[in-house]
Amino acid sequence: MIRFIDLFAGTGGIRLGFEQALNELGIKSKCILSAEIDKEACKTYEANFGENAYCDITQLSEVEDFDVLLAGFPCQAFSSAGKRLxxxxxxxxxxxxxxxxxxxxxxxxxxxxxxxxxxGHNRGRTFETIKNVLSDLGYKFEYRLLNSSNYGLAQNRVRIYIVAVKDFSPILTLANDVGAVDSHAFKNNLMNGNLFHEHQSVLVKDILENNPNAKYDCSEEFTKKLTKVLEGDLNKLHGIRLIDSRGGNSIHSWDLGLRGECSVHEIEFMDLLIANRRKKIFGTHQDGKALSKKQIETFYPYDDIDSIISSLLQKRYIKEANGLYNLVAGNMSFEVFKFLDPDSISITLTASDSNRLGVYHNGRVRRLTPRECARLQGFPDSYVLHPKDTCAYKQFGNAVSVPVIKALVKDVMIHNPNLFK
Structure with a gap:
């Protein structure tokens, strides 16, 4: 019987993967302590594991002996400069x-x-400290950077996994692999037969619900605007990002007329501004430099620049400060900020944005459902979701991908047979 504790447990992704691995290997286990401070996450945890995990780890002192420690701990900078780390x-x-x-x-x-x-956090000091702490405590360790998309999940999610063993160096056969840089690269690799993993590639279309509740549909007005911009072909939504700070495969607020309809010249002005403001001749500011009217005239080819600037200022597509003009950027004004390509993988789920990932599926323009987010993280359909969608989206954005933990634990257990002897 392997006794373990589950720290910063969230909704139990690490525990679930750990228990699945041990079950497949015929090894019995028992969780003797779960610790999580988010009360809503604790409700979900209790609904699935029958345990109230609420616990402030900083106040935790008396704990039974255990064999394994699991922790999806937060990343914090260590402030003591110039010490032994x-x-x-x-x-x-x-x-x-x-x-x-x-x-x-x-x-x-x-x-x-x-x-x-x-x-690389805190110029590498954070990780260096963690390594030294584990070493000082008598542990040898290996770490891997692994992408969830290589483990049967339709999500591009790279995380670091640290395996620390008492007294000897653990053997891991899993290779570091951060996967494709984005969903477009993944799709190209898939089409060209460049993906070589033991797990079959799972795509977004494989995790979609056939007929989710209508509450996940985008508004009729937003859908109409998208349909107009895409000239009636909503299949063009696949892989589209809705954002005002970049060009490329994007739709912008001025294309949709979210702050007021824009003329052909106004749209061209905005597209030219977004394409040129990052050019080195105008400065090296990462988010794009504010430009003067004289600078804009070097790439805007029409003689109506004064009226265009005035109109765009009034609609608040651009802003002015000290005679310099820049975008009023941001993506919070969009109901969906990224439409996933059903034939590729999802971008990384986050706690703040999972509720605004979209898909065009079965003729519907809609947001991903919480169940679909759960599937992107490898939680089984038997897993009980938090009854409030806002909480569920946040929890799966924070969650640990279950199949990655399962694969890692199996690798550790199989190749380190003397671990618990």
């Missing part, structure tokens, strides 16, 4: 509490998950 440097962060429990109970195995940026 060890255990004491983690004080004031949540990783300190993870380390404190490892130090106290000395489990045989620790599996930690975090965002891929952990490696």
């Amino acid at each position: 060890g255990f004491e440097d983690t004080r004031g962060t949540l990783f300190f509490d993870v380390a404190r429990l490892i130090k106290s109970k000395q489990p045989s195995l620790c599996i930690l998950e975090n965002v891929r940026g952990l490696v």
Whole structure:
């Protein structure tokens, strides 16, 4: 019997993958502690595991002995500059509490998950501290950057997974693989036969519900505007991003007339401004430099620039400061900010944006449902969702991809047979 604890448990993605792996290997397990501070996530956790996980890890002291520590811990900078970058440097962060429990109970195995940026976070000091802490506590470890799309999920999600073992270096056969850079590259690789993984590629179309509730449909007005811009062919929505700060495969607020209908010249002005404001001759500001009328005249070819600028200022598509003009950018004005391509994979789910991912499917322009988001993370359809959609979207944006944990744990257990002896 392997006894484990589930820290920063969220809705139990790590636990679910861990238990699935052990079940397939015929190994019994028991969760002796679940810890999560988000009360809404705790409701979902309890609905699925029968346990109230509410627990403030910073106040946790008395814990039974356990064999495995699971933690999808938050990424926080360590503030002590110029020190040894060890255990004491983690004080004031949540990783300190993870380390404190490892130090106290000395489990045989620790599996930690975090965002891929952990490696470079705080100029590399955060990861260096974590490595030194684990080493000081007597652990050897390996880490992998893995993309969920390589493990039977229709989502481009790269995360770091750390496997720490007491006293000896763990053997992992899973290779680092961050996958395709985006959904377009994934689709090209798929079409050209360049994907070589033991898991069959799952696409967005494979996780879609056939007839979800009408409440997930986009508004009639928004759909009409999209239909007009795409000249009646809504299949062109596949892979489209709705954003004002970039060009490419995008639809903009001025194309849709969200702040007021735009003339042909106004749309061309905006398209030219977005295409030219990043050019080095105008400066190197990452988000695009505000330009003067004289600078805009170098690429806007018509003689109606004064009336165009005046009209766009009035509609608030552009703003002016000290004689310089720039976009009033942002994507919060769109009901959907990205339409997924059914024949590719999803962009990474996030807690803030999962509710505004869209799809054109079965003749409907709609948002992804919470169940579809759950499927993108590898949660089974038997998994009970939070009754409030807003909570469910947030929870699956924060979740850990279940099949990745399952594959990682099986790899650890199979290739490290002496782990619990």
